[in-house]
Amino acid sequence: MDPLLFGIKGDVVLEVLGTIVLLSLFVERALSPIFESRLVLDKMKNKGFKEPIVIITSLVIVYLYQFDAMAVIFSQEKNTLVGYLITAGVVSGGSKGSIKLFRDFLNWKSSAQQEHEDFSKAEREIKSAKMKLDLEKTI
DSSP states (O other): OOGGGGTOOHHHHHHHHHHHHHHHHHHHHHHHHHHTSHHHHHHSTTSSOHHHHHHHHHHHHHHHTTOOHHHHHTTOSSOOHHHHHHHHHHHHHHHHHHHHIIIIISOOOOHHHHHHHHHHHHHHHHHHHHHHHHHHHHO
16 A cells, blocks of 8 residues: 555654654653662662653653654644654653663663662572572482
């Protein structure tokens, strides 16, 4: 099916995707001092509060800047709440992807994040050694 039937223009799609990537990076970097602080890493890790904060932050940004990716791509005359929600979801999902890029691939981490990971790794190794010891005692 021809994408022009929907009024989709390739150059506009590329501009929208570029904007989404930039917004995702901005959101990720803006929230990283909070999410990588020692308090958050030690007390609130894996509690499930990060995702709602990122989604709400993304929604506020796309709403304040009137950025409805769906309306732009499909050449609509006005923005919609559904468009804002979808755009915010994509931006927040891209934010999670950029976190993985920075931390796992490029190995860019705050010192608190690195210390937390080192401590967690040491805890896992100690637990594994204890389990091996307990297993050897039972044999």
